[in-house]
Structures are given as C-alpha cells and as structure tokens.
Amino acid sequence: MTDQTPADEPAADQPGDEHAARSRVTARAVARLKAENNTLRDRLARQSATIEELTSFKTLALSRIAAQHEEITRVRSSQPDPDTPPVARLTPVPGRSQTIGSCS
Structure with missing residues (x-):
C-alpha cells in the first residue's frame, strides 16, 4: 500500500x-x-503491559472472592457454640440502659 500522488513523483x-x-x-x-x-x-x-496488569488484578480479585466464599461457607456451616450468642442477636452494653436523644 503506497500513498503516492502525482505531487510525490517529480516529472522525469x-x-x-x-x-x-x-x-x-x-x-x-x-x-x-x-x-x-x-x-x-x-x-x-x-497493550502488553496493560494486559499483564489486568491479568494480575483479575487473579487477585478471584482469589479474594474465593477466600470470601470459603469464609461464608465456613460461618454458615459451623455448629454454634452454646456459650456464644447468635450472630443476629446483639448483647447490651453494660451501663447503657437509657436511650439518649430524641429516640425515647
């Protein structure tokens, strides 16, 4: 592919x-x-450098997601300790029996 125009070629x-x-x-x-x-x-x-960076990011993100999944699975499947209150229940803070502010 050449971009020759008549101006590119001098008269011979x-x-x-x-x-x-x-x-x-x-x-x-x-x-x-x-x-x-x-x-x-x-x-x-x-572009090659960008691809390498994105591949590293993807690998890190996938490993974090896998670790989070394993932690969620472990927490859901573990047998609760009878001495530990359930996760959904909050224990009251000692000395804080009154409501403060306009919430009363």
Missing part, C-alpha cells in the same frame, strides 16, 4: 531522472513505514 525528462525519482519515492515510503512500524511496536508494548 530523462530515463536517469525517472530512476532517481522512484528511488526518492521508495526511500520516503520506506522511512514512513519504518516510523509506522516503530509506532505500532510501542503501542503493542503498552
């Missing part, structure tokens, strides 16, 4: 001039393609 009066003109056009095309290649390599490197 002699056969040698035509060869030189094509060489200049080819050299410009090669330089442009090399620059584009470098740009694409940089972009690829940035």
Whole structure:
C-alpha cells in the first residue's frame, strides 16, 4: 500500500531522472513505514503491559472472592457454640440502659 500522488513523483525528462525519482519515492515510503512500524511496536508494548496488569488484578480479585466464599461457607456451616450468642442477636452494653436523644 503506497500513498503516492502525482505531487510525490517529480516529472522525469530523462530515463536517469525517472530512476532517481522512484528511488526518492521508495526511500520516503520506506522511512514512513519504518516510523509506522516503530509506532505500532510501542503501542503493542503498552497493550502488553496493560494486559499483564489486568491479568494480575483479575487473579487477585478471584482469589479474594474465593477466600470470601470459603469464609461464608465456613460461618454458615459451623455448629454454634452454646456459650456464644447468635450472630443476629446483639448483647447490651453494660451501663447503657437509657436511650439518649430524641429516640425515647
């Protein structure tokens, strides 16, 4: 794929001039393609780094979810200790028998 326009190709009066003109056009095309290649390599490197970061984040998130699931399963399936009040019941704080504020 070349982006040659009539302005890119100088008029050739002699056969040698035509060869030189094509060489200049080819050299410009090669330089442009090399620059584009470098740009694409940089972009690829940035994308690879981003993918690595996101993969690490995903792994960490999944391991945390698995740990939370195991903890929930353990808490739900454990037999309650008769001396420990149920989780849903709150024990009163000693010395705090009165309601404070407008809630009375």
